[in-house]
Amino acid sequence: MKNFRAYEPEKYNSPDYTKISEGIYEYRSALGYCFVTSLSFEQEPELGEGSSPAHISQYPLEELLDEYGGWVEDFYSELNKSSDKTCYHEFASFFLVEIENFRELIGKRVTMPVLEDGSYGPLTIE
Numbered sequence: 001m002k003n004f005r006a007y008e009p010e011k012y013n014s015p016d017y018t019k020i021s022e023g024i025y026e027y028r029s030a031l032g033y034c035f036v037t038s039l040s041f042e043q044e045p046e047l048g049e050g051s052s053p054a055h056i057s058q059y060p061l062e063e064l065l066d067e068y069g070g071w072v073e074d075f076y077s078e079l080n081k082s083s084d085k086t087c088y089h090e091f092a093s094f095f096l097v098e099i100e101n102f103r104e105l106i107g108k109r110v111t112m113p114v115l116e117d118g119s120y121g122p123l124t125i126e
Contacts, residue, residue, distance in 0.1 A: 053080035060112035
């Protein structure tokens with residue numbers, strides 16, 4: 001996953017979202033109050049990641065969610081279906097610091113190499 005960028009969807013302009021800081025909002029989800037931020041990124045199929053935004057690979061995304069203690073609140077399905085290479089996700093957490101960590105991915109690359117035996121190597125953020 002590379003080229004992480006901030007994404008500001010129109011829905012953040014509704015009364016359901018309260019701006020906390022740049023790109024971070026408080027939102028009442030089905031799980032209760034949480035913090036959200038939206039990011040776009042590109043997958044790297046040559047590293048075993050999905051070949052299109054409509055088919056986002058499980059890794060390294062799942063490992064990143066575990067590392068940062070969050071979940072995907074919105075997959076922006078329509079945006080991902082219509083985009084050639086840019087993926088869009090809204091990340092959520094009950095803890096503000098974890099959403100701030102997701103925002104630190106902007107401009108970075110996240111990899112998790114597929115090893116010769118088919119397993120995955122360690123999560124790397126560069």
